Amino acid sequence: MNRPRVTPGPVLALGAAWFATRALMLWLLAHNGASLLGGGAVAREVWRLYAHWYGVLSHGAFPARDATWQYPPGAGAVLLAPGLVPGLTYFQAFVLLTLAADALVAVALVRAGTRPGRSLLGAAVWTGGLPLLLHLPLARYDVQVTAFAVLSLLASARFPRAGGALAALGALVKVWPALVLLGTPPGRATRTAWAWAVAVGGASLALLAVSFSDPFAFLREQGGRGVQIESLGGTALNLARHAGWSGRSRYQYGAIELVGPHVTAVAAASLALTTAAFGLLVVWRVRARRWSEATPYDAALSAVLLFTVTSRVISPQYLIWLLGLAAVCLTSRRTSQRPVAALVLAAAALSSAAFPVFYREVVDGTWAGCLLTAARNGLLAAAAVLSVVRLWRSARPRAGEAAPAAGTRPGRHPDRTLAAP
Template sequence: MSAFLEDVDRRVATTLTPERRAWLTRPRTLLIGFLLVHLIYFLALLPTIVVGGALGDLPLYRTWAEEGLNSQIWPGLTLPWVYPIGALAPITLAALGGPGLYLVFWFLMTMALNAGAIAALTDFGRRSSGYAAAWWWMLLCFVLSPVALLRLEGITAPLVIIALVLLARQPVIAAVLLTVATWIKVWPVAVLLAIVAVSRHRMSVIATAVVVSAGVVAGVWALDGLGYLTGFITMQSDRALQLEAPVSTPWVWLAALGSPGSFVYQNFAIATREVAGPGAAAAASAMTPLMILAISGVVALILLAKRRNADSAHLLLLGALALSSALVVFNKVGSPQYMLWIAPIIAVGVATDWQRWRIPAYLMLAIGVLTTLIFPVFYLPLIDGDPAALIVLTVRNAMLIVMLGWSVQRLWMLASGRATEPAVVAARVARSAVR
């Protein structure tokens, strides 16, 4: 793997001459690239925009918003909902221009947040080390555009990037952003957990998260929706194995091979495809306990590495990557947007140190390409058991396990004192000099 990546880096270095590197690290070039990418997005969406339509999950979001605004039937307030209550904010905000402009407003929200993420990574063009991360993030979003543009992760992922960049200087603002993101989609809690385990700002982050969450709960109580506040937890816990989840892969193959009792079916209640077969129900029941065990193990490694004086900034990102990867790998629900649970952490890692983060950076790009091939390109063939689509899904899911394995292995090295972290090396050199 190392030799392969070194060869890739050499080829990239050969292609990116000093002149080209200088051109790519100009604020004007980055701005042009950002606008060009989003212009391509807009042109791709234009036929749907012209007829007042919506794509991806947006038709469902729009329906929820219209029912709330017109009939006061609010998911999460007047009936159970699969999302945390904070998701109502962007879903409703996009509806303020009317149903015909829902896609336009959603696009503008994601564009504005992506602009904020790029600005944070590069410190508004002043941090040269952030340009590689900014270009990487734009490329990854382009590869994952069917979900980066059209699902709630397109809102939360840029918020996580901004929060991670701001953490050292503005921990309260970072905590507000992460807590808000968590109340929109649960996954940013992995980043909060890593911060609590590692950061010297943990008390500020915890206090801020508690205050923001208390405000959310108070608002829901005032709107008489407290009974549905935790509905997103119970609704997820009752779900079966979803088609694309890593754990579902064996049963997808069994269904494709015509194994008795194994099949793919439509869950109409939540509009998703799930798999059934011998042992599938037991596997679905076991995934939540396994996820808790995996997260507990990762946290233990983070705390051990912290005791060995590992570089706290690197450890925080590495821990967040391991935790977010565990949320994906040990999840019985597997959707393409889950790749955006992992990518924001890698983007910030790339901004801090390309050499340290090049393996997950390359791996995430490959995962992104395969994910878009799975959905929407090969999704219908996958449901029908097409072998080529099944191979793509299997390779993608194996890569997710590799991502988790890479981050856990790096944490283990730090926890066991086997890694040559700069801070550790400097401390050893200082001690030697004293002796």
């Protein structure tokens, strides 16, 4: 059968939109000092914090005894990369590499969307959704991390070895990309992807451990983190200020956190909810009976949404992860996550209002700041619940449909389903 010709018009329109929106994001970054754009706070993370870490890493050590260093060893490689770009300052090179990763994600989504039976909606969501976060994506390395996750998901169906390797490399930079392997189809695909993830992840971790001193220093600082002001728990405590709670906000561990009575209990509750979320995902994996081409994508978005909303920290750059995973879901016409993607887009728009535009209101705990973060987090919580419900329903056999025989491979069954192991 001849492959249908791809109409170039939508692809060219997406390309033009990408260049236009990224030019706007660069303009916003150039005017980063404006009060409505954060008064310089967005770009400061790169030229002050990342550049400082680069100086430590370039001497063969991870930033031990630095309360702001809370990232796995692979983050060091990403932060060292701008030093390889000649003729530019660290800040300029970092932004250039971030744009390159952004473009790579867009191209991968376009390629996936132009395959037979697929959709360019995912590429459109990434192209138009990322600018909802204003210039923030260009000044954080979460675009690079998201690129690992997106490429892993898109590669896994045809090349499970590459999918597993990319997920492992992403997990070494920030842990969450390991979750994209949750929905790999049962059988050989899962065994191959997970085996390669373990092998590549282990080898890369060993290489970093022998190349740099203090590779696991981040664990101590990560374990000491409290409740960030923008998390679900932080929003509840911030609202409690108006009911007489005596706590306050403080800059620590590289973020604005809340300190005072009951903060420890709220942090413990967040960790308990994260554990419960992991248990729920394991139960889904065991009980799932139907797999489609979209199931790995949908499962990845559900998993990361659950871990995001139950986290002690919901930094605005977390929305970059969710936008990338939602975009992958929408490359498939069989995804169950379309309404979830709409909620993520709305949350991204509100997130940029909370930071950087009205961040002072959030930190001060005013009614406006509290309601803004409550609305953003409410959308994320609703997206997480809806995502899991729709994922769970999509994995159940239809009425009157028997579960396919174990080991059935995608593409061999009329409904492209698989039995769970």
